[in-house]
Amino acid sequence: GENVEQHPSTLSVQEGDSAVIKCTYSDSASNYFPWYKQELGKRPQLIIDIRSNVGEKKDQRIAVTLNKTAKHFSLHITETQPEDSAVYFCAARLKAAGNKLTFGGGTRVLVKP
Amino acid sequence: GAVVSQHPSRVICKSGTSVKIECRSLDFQATTMFWYRQFPKQSLMLMATSNEGSKATYEQGVEKDKFLINHASLTLSTLTVTSAHPEDSSFYICSARDPGQGEETQYFGPGTRLLVL
Numbered sequence: 114g115e116n117v118e119q120h121p122s123t124l125s126v127q128e129g130d131s132a133v134i135k136c137t138y139s140d141s142a143s144n145y146f147p148w149y150k151q152e153l154g155k156r157p158q159l160i161i162d163i164r165s166n167v168g169e170k171k172d173q174r175i176a177v178t179l180n181k182t183a184k185h186f187s188l189h190i191t192e193t194q195p196e197d198s199a200v201y202f203c204a205a206r207l208k209a210a211g212n213k214l215t216f217g218g219g220t221r222v223l224v225k226p
Numbered sequence: 227g228a229v230v231s232q233h234p235s236r237v238i239c240k241s242g243t244s245v246k247i248e249c250r251s252l253d254f255q256a257t258t259m260f261w262y263r264q265f266p267k268q269s270l271m272l273m274a275t276s277n278e279g280s281k282a283t284y285e286q287g288v289e290k291d292k293f294l295i296n297h298a299s300l301t302l303s304t305l306t307v308t309s310a311h312p313e314d315s316s317f318y319i320c321s322a323r324d325p326g327q328g329e330e331t332q333y334f335g336p337g338t339r340l341l342v343l
Contacts, residue, residue, distance in 0.1 A: 147330070147331070149334075156319060156335060157319070157334045158334075159331065202269060206330055212323065212330065213272060214260075214332060
């Protein structure tokens with residue numbers, strides 16, 4: 114099955130700086146990689162995703178990069194704001210496993226004003 | 227994005243009772259829904275995949291007789307925690323795939339916080 118590792122587990126940045134979260138996956142057949150943001154006690158919200166036929170995707174201050182050879186993908190948040198503080202989860206989808214998502218352990222991001 | 231609702235949002239029950247949680251897709255039909263459990267400060271762990279009109283597929287280590295899943299329609303899946311015990315206390319979240327948004331995209335419900343006394 115798929116295994117997803119996420120680092121770091123916690124990340125503290127100053128407002129305006131960039132934040133980078135990295136994930137590695139084990140199954141080279143995985144083909145879809147979403148990122149979710151979860152605020153305390155609330156549902157995970159999809160913020161960006163990338164498919165295996167694309168190397169990079171950007172949406173305003175958020176970008177995701179994918180390195181299929183190395184089997185890792187990263188979330189980049191630029192110009193961080195206090196409202197970016199949350200827990201972020203990466204995930205990988207293995208189509209052969211019935212479209213199930215396997216989640217990373219999460220990164221708690223704190224943006225200090 | 228697509229909207230998924232869950233009910234109830236939180237429930238407190240006595241040990242030994244059963245609790246039913248509903249997951250609904252509000253503006254799309256979902257042939258597949260997923261049930262996750264999340265303990266405090268931990269990641270989401272998939273419990274089972276709910277398939278409309280057929281039996282659910284459970285992940286390894288999840289007792290199918292304890293966590294009963296029914297997906298009787300294209301917009302509703304239910305999870306029943308039978309004979310709940312304090313160790314079942316957790317945040318239960320469902321998700322659903324919207325076929326109209328591509329087969330991969332999953333949208334999550336708001337979660338149900340279960341506390342078993």
